[in-house]
Amino acid sequence: MAQTVLHTASSRGGADHGWLKSYHTFSFAGYHNPERVHFGALRVLNDDSVDGGRGFGEHPHDNMEIISIPLSGTLEHKDSMGNVGTIEPGEIQVMSAGTGIYHTEYNKDKDQAVKFLQIWVFPNKRNVEPRYDQVKISVPEKPNTLVQILSPNADDAGVWIHQDAWFNLGKLEKGSQVDYTFHKKGNGAYIFVLEGEILVNDQILSRRDGFGIWDTNQFTVKASSDAEFLIMDVPMEF
Amino acid sequence: MENPTEILVVGTHADILQTVLRLLNAQASWHAEGASGCEEAIAQCKSKAYRILLLGAGLTDLEEERLKTEIKKIHPEIHIIPHYGGGSGLLYTEIHLALGT
Numbered sequence: 103m104a105q106t107v108l109h110t111a112s113s114r115g116g117a118d119h120g121w122l123k124s125y126h127t128f129s130f131a132g133y134h135n136p137e138r139v140h141f142g143a144l145r146v147l148n149d150d151s152v153d154g155g156r157g158f159g160e161h162p163h164d165n166m167e168i169i170s171i172p173l174s175g176t177l178e179h180k181d182s183m184g185n186v187g188t189i190e191p192g193e194i195q196v197m198s199a200g201t202g203i204y205h206t207e208y209n210k211d212k213d214q215a216v217k218f219l220q221i222w223v224f225p226n227k228r229n230v231e232p233r234y235d236q237v238k239i240s241v242p243e244k245p246n247t248l249v250q251i252l253s254p255n256a257d258d259a260g261v262w263i264h265q266d267a268w269f270n271l272g273k274l275e276k277g278s279q280v281d282y283t284f285h286k287k288g289n290g291a292y293i294f295v296l297e298g299e300i301l302v303n304d305q306i307l308s309r310r311d312g313f314g315i316w317d318t319n320q321f322t323v324k325a326s327s328d329a330e331f332l333i334m335d336v337p338m339e340f
Numbered sequence: 341m342e343n344p345t346e347i348l349v350v351g352t353h354a355d356i357l358q359t360v361l362r363l364l365n366a367q368a369s370w371h372a373e374g375a376s377g378c379e380e381a382i383a384q385c386k387s388k389a390y391r392i393l394l395l396g397a398g399l400t401d402l403e404e405e406r407l408k409t410e411i412k413k414i415h416p417e418i419h420i421i422p423h424y425g426g427g428s429g430l431l432y433t434e435i436h437l438a439l440g441t
Binding site for chain 1: 351352353355356359396397398399400401404422423424425426427428429430432433436437
């Protein structure tokens, strides 16, 4: 019997620093909720908006797989390994923080906010060598299908991380549906709605709702309206 | 006022260790000190009763295991937890969960 958990958009934690507005699905920084710490290896799901010309000054990270997915605007990244880059919607960035890395993240645009998801996944090994990568997300060959954007494998589609996790982006037209089968026994999936309304099995989900499902091999996503969503397939034990 | 919760943070990356210590010590109810490796951490635990040992980045698996074993012998009640993230994002939840607060 599948186990599930629902986190509605309005139940998320929030932080408003003026230049930064962030919604936290799981406990993060000043938002501490013992009932909302992680979903398996998925530890952070932040829905961030950074004002034009503003950003995160130099700060450290270690021992975490950090994924950024821009939703609108342009995000600029610089790190202590010498990487400099910008990412826009249609791209994904990954950083394995490992033994330690410093970086900055800024809104490249002076006038409009950059909106992006910042996702942290626990690594399957501590103290790996830090690394950074960014790739363009491939355009699906057929409509109403899933596009893999992350996996544990360097030669697979999307970026790769130090964890048995697979991320897929879905873009469905109203009335269409896709079936999702887990990549690995013991994994669960956290589905986060970017736009529109979907049904995951029988659960209705609206914009920015999150829904975890595990102890099952597969599930179905059906679009009640034109919809976009992210499926994060992660180990429940790690 | 109650004595602050004593926390020892071990990590080999000096700058990140200082960042974590600064963040922890910004909380009035916590007092954190740092150690840059196993020997230093064990020596500090022999001279002071810490409530939490936070395992930062840079230790090998063997070093982490050795620390857990040696320090539990000295302070069986100590909470030994791995730190992830290297900054403010997860730090407070990690400490609160360890303390059950």
